[in-house]
Amino acid sequence: MVQTTCPAPNFNGCEFSTFRAKEGVSDEQLIAASLKMEQEFLKTESGFIHHTLLKGDHGAWADTVFTHSKSAAEQICQNFMSNPACLEYLQLIEDGSASLTFWSRAH
Template sequence: MIINGSMQGVGGLEFATFRLKEGVTEQDLLVLSQRVEAEFLAKQSELIVHSLLRGADGVYADLVMAPSQSLAEAYCQQWLHDEVAGEYLTLLEMDSVNMSFWTRIG
């Protein structure tokens, strides 16, 4: 998990739910998530929060909080061009991915 600065600075977020591909373990996901944070997300100077969550029935969620929704969206686009982030994405059952973006209104 990454936490930088104050939650008061959060203006937007990305929330994505997904399932793992068959044969991929939660430990596989955790290892790559830690690499993504260390090698990619830690370089995003305005990133406020990144967290990986587990829900019921094998559903996971990835949460990114940023100063604005547009910045959260930009971070997500950058995943497609980063080698380690791309590795992380190969663990996901792509048909299960549900990604949404949010703006704080109050």
């Protein structure tokens, strides 16, 4: 059995969003924009712990931000729209496809 460790063992909150990329946007473009957003925005935000981008079936994507608390995730989201790297990332997401939720760790 392979042992793994959680990349964010001390998280107590997260933001979880699902979306679809705009037609014509490549996986490479979306991944590059996600990494840029992480470096230029998320890593500078108070309460940020870890970020991951997940690819599902049939063009589905999920973006998860692990934080110290649910309120930290909500605050980071409020700050998101004022960062140029975040706006570049948003430009690649199909209008109306995003579903954004906030969570508190239960266990």
